[in-house]
Amino acid sequence: MKGFVLGGTSSGVGKTVAALAVTRALQNDGRAVQPAKAGPDFIDPSHHQQVAGRPSRTLDCWLEGREGLRRNYYRGEGDVCVVEGVMGLYDGDGSSTAMVAEALDLPVVLVADASAGMESVAATALGFREYAERAGRDVEVAGVLAQRAHGGRHAEGIREALPDDLTYFGRIAPNSDLEIPDRHLGLELGEERPLSDDALDAAAENVRTGRLLTVAREPPRPTETTEDIGTDRERTDTRIAVPRDAAFRFCYPATMERLRARADVTTFSPVAGDDLPDCDGVYLPGGYPELHAADLAESPALTTLADRASEGLPVLGECGGLMALCESLTTTDGETYEMAAVLPADVEMRDRYQALDHVELRAREGTLTAIGGDRLRGHEFHYSSADPATDARYAFDVERGDGIDGDRDGLTEYRTLGTYCHVHPESGAFDAFIDQL
Known part of the structure; x- marks a missing residue:
């Protein structure tokens, strides 16, 4: 199963809404989506499941190790895996989004807040890509998904500012119906506050699914032979x-x-x-x-x-x-x-x-x-x-x-x-x- 990672420029940039919009866009394109979440979160995956119709896989290098992370990935089912990142792309010493992308050798689609920028969005994406190169990180920033971006000149200005080797994967228009309320421990759960189908369809309308599917790739399989849960341990009568x-x-x-x-x-x-x-x-x-x-x-x-x-x-x-x-x-x-x-x-x-x-x-x-x-x-x-x-x-x-x-x-x-x-x-x-x- 091929996949890609949605990595944010920071926390609060709208990664969860982006993941849901991308999931809906791929579904509207006839694809079965396996959602996943980088990091140990329980709440964002509940929103993934609400939209994708299947449980979201937890991908965390600290909790699972690289091999365990790969095993968990391959237990998913679908045509394409959409991995929502945690915090900013490089943030977190235990298991950052970048570490998950490296372990799975998946490309990163950078989710950037474009509400107050055009060329600056391109500059931000370029900086995130060059940081990986300078820091010796094996992270491929493939391009940008513009969050909270209007159409017309706004979207065109972002697209034109991107260099040829950074792909424009579309945009998600600002919409108050896409806001998910929060409380202690994070957002409210997906079954408590599901986004409306109309809002999701509107958010998905300007996502370039063909370009996402083009960059998606299949991670390395686990080196251990046992991939199915429980087959390496005896079943009990308990x-x-x-x-x-x-x-x-x-x-x-x-x-x-x-x-x-x-x-x-x-x-x-x-x-x-x-x-x-x-x-x-x-x-x-x-x-x-x-x-x-x-x-x-x-x-x-x-x-x-x-x-x-x-x-x-x-x-x-x-x-x-x-x-x-x-x-x-x-x-x-x-x-x-x-x-x-x-x-x-x-x-x-x-x-x-x-x-x-x-x-x-x-x-x-x-x-x-x-x-x-x-x-x-x-x-x-x-x-x-x-x-x-x-x-x-x-x-x-x-x-x-x-x-x-x-x-x-x-x-x-x-x-x-x-x-x-x-x-x-x-x-x-x-x-x-x-x-x-």
Whole structure:
């Protein structure tokens, strides 16, 4: 499957809208699009899926490594892959858009804000291309997609200013209907605020799909022979329960694929009042438990989860899952709600983010996702802070990132583990979890 990367000149330049417009344009041209997102984000991919009709692949060198990144790419399906970048093209030391483009050997289409420029857009693109050459980066900036550009003289001025070896891939006209509201943790999710078909069609109208397909190319295949999820690991007879609702939204598609490849997976909704299903283990992904704290406090699932956890049921919670496993959750309006009370900590929401970084953890001893001394790479982004009991036990020392208290992460009790760190299945953490069920 051929592909290309939409890299921004900076954060906030409109990469997500550009990715959606390009996806729609390719669909209108009869192409099946596989969306992907550079970086560990959960929110932008929800908009990709809303438009493309298939889950967006997460591509992050830190979380997956180059080979894992390539394996994840090739698990996608479609005629062409549209990879939305993260931040500015070269920004980020753990896994920048440029690093993803290099690992996959994909060309970069530079998304530039043209709302107040013409020749300057061309100069910016030229600078981004020459920076790669001077810095010794193996990044091909193929040309420009002009964001927030009017037609007529405005678009023509941008096109004429570009040198012959930088392609003009079209423009996206300014349109207030293309604005996606945001909140803490980023944009609102795709299913909450989908863009209208009319707005998307209008945005796609001036995208040059033929030129995009001409520059798209196929990345190198992984050097390892095993490319299909789970074929290198034994399938088990175990059953894993995973909440999937408005409170527990943040789960990589590859994670569910890996879990389903190795075990039976049953989903349920604590927010809707579902009880915990019969299972051999529980995975609680991240999300927005703070927005549904009242419903969670009344849910029979948390009571059953507490009982089963005390009996030794393996439970893994990430970020929002960690919050639900703690004793209480206090929202920004000062309301406090009882949670599952499996882990000895109280959680409180803050007005600004408490951590945002790629993370590396080192296991102190054997735990649900690692053996002693193992290192796990992941990502953290949260607005809450946890106040653990003085005798709380931790599974990990933090080598990079913030964790729960700046030095440690992974509160553990019984066979329950809760971390602020989100990991990708390429880390091996979920295989380790399944192997212990």
